[in-house]
Amino acid sequence: MKELLEQAIELGKEEIPLGEVASYIPELANADVKKIGIAIQDMQGNMETCGDVDNEFTMQSIVKVAIYALALEDLGLRRVLEKVGVKPSADAFNSIVKLEDDSNHRPLNPFINAGAIMCTAILKGSIDKRRHRVIELLQKLFNRDNVQIDIDTYLSEKATGDRNRALAYMMKGTGIMDSDIDVEKVLDLYFQLCSVKVTVKDLANMAAVLANDGVSPITGEQILSLKVNRVVLTVMFTCGLYDYSGEFAVRVALPAKSGVGGGILAASKGKYGIAVANPALDIHGNSIAGVRMLEYISDKLDLETF
Numbered sequence: 001m002k003e004l005l006e007q008a009i010e011l012g013k014e015e016i017p018l019g020e021v022a023s024y025i026p027e028l029a030n031a032d033v034k035k036i037g038i039a040i041q042d043m044q045g046n047m048e049t050c051g052d053v054d055n056e057f058t059m060q061s062i063v064k065v066a067i068y069a070l071a072l073e074d075l076g077l078r079r080v081l082e083k084v085g086v087k088p089s090a091d092a093f094n095s096i097v098k099l100e101d102d103s104n105h106r107p108l109n110p111f112i113n114a115g116a117i118m119c120t121a122i123l124k125g126s127i128d129k130r131r132h133r134v135i136e137l138l139q140k141l142f143n144r145d146n147v148q149i150d151i152d153t154y155l156s157e158k159a160t161g162d163r164n165r166a167l168a169y170m171m172k173g174t175g176i177m178d179s180d181i182d183v184e185k186v187l188d189l190y191f192q193l194c195s196v197k198v199t200v201k202d203l204a205n206m207a208a209v210l211a212n213d214g215v216s217p218i219t220g221e222q223i224l225s226l227k228v229n230r231v232v233l234t235v236m237f238t239c240g241l242y243d244y245s246g247e248f249a250v251r252v253a254l255p256a257k258s259g260v261g262g263g264i265l266a267a268s269k270g271k272y273g274i275a276v277a278n279p280a281l282d283i284h285g286n287s288i289a290g291v292r293m294l295e296y297i298s299d300k301l302d303l304e305t306f
C-alpha cells in the first residue's frame with residue numbers, strides 16, 4: 001500500500017503546475033503549493049499515509065458534509081428536502097445565478113455555498129449550540145478532541161464573503177429562508193466552520209466512517225445513522241465536486257467531497273476512507289493533484305463503485 005501511495009504522490013506532483021491556489025479568500029492564497037499528502041484507512045481502523053500528512057489546511061467545502069448530515073439528523077430527509085434540493089449543478093460552487101427554479105426557490109444542493117448556508121440556517125439550537133454540535137460531530141469523525149478553527153482564515157472569509165452574503169440575503173428575499181433568521185449570525189457560523197483546521201489523517205478518518213455505514217472503524221460508535229449516511233454518500237456522488245462531479249464520477253467513481261483549501265475525501269463502501277490534499281486547484285475549485293491521486297488509487301485498488 002505504501003508503494004501505491006508513493007506512486008500516487010508522484011503522479012499528483014506532475015499536476016501541481018497546472019493548478020492555482022485559491023486567491024478569492026486572501027488567507028488561502030498563502031498556502032504552500034508544494035505540500036501534498038494522502039491518507040487511507042481501512043475498515044479495521046488501520047491507516048497508511050504518505051507525503052505531508054501533518055500539514056494543516058482548512059476544510060472549506062468539506063465541512064458541508066458534516067453540516068448536511070447534522071441537518072438530516074435534526075430534521076429528517078423530507079423536511080431538509082423542502083429547503084435544499086439534491087440537483088447537481090452546472091454552475092460554480094459560489095454561483096449566484098440561480099436558486100432552483102421550482103416553486104419555492106430551493107438552493108440546488110447542500111454542497112454549493114447557497115445550500116450549505118441554508119443547512120446552517122436550519123440546524124437546531126442557538127448559533128453557539130450549533131457551532132458546538134458541528135465541532136462535536138467533527139471531533140467524532142476525526143477521532144480526536146481538539147478540533148480548532150483557523151482564526152485568520154475565518155476573518156479573511158468574513159471580510160471578503162460578499163458573494164455568500166448576497167446568496168443568503170437572496171434566499172431570505174425569496175422566502176425560502178425564514179424571515180426570522182439572523183442572516184449575519186448564520187453566515188458567521190458558516191465562515192467559522194469552513195475554517196476548521198484539518199490534516200489528511202483527519203479526513204481519512206471521516207471518510208472511513210462514511211465508508212463504514214456511519215460507524216467509526218476505530219471506536220465502533222455509530223456516529224451517523226445508516227439512513228443519513230446513505231443520503232450523504234449519494235449526494236457526495238452526484239454533487240461532491242461542484243460542477244466537475246459528473247467527470248469525477250466517471251474518472252474516480254467514488255462518493256467524494258472537495259474543498260478550496262485543497263482537500264478531498266472519498267469513501268469506498270466497506271473498504272476504505274481516503275483523503276488527499278494539495279492546494280493547487282483546477283478551474284472548478286478541486287485539488288488538481290488530488291483528483292489525479294484519487295483516480296490512480298481507485299483504479300489500482302479496484303474501488304470504482306460500478
Ligand code: GLU
Binds near residue numbers: 060157194258259285
Ligand atoms: N468558504 C468557502 C466559500 O464559502 C467554501 C468554498 C468551497 O470550498 O467550495 O467560498
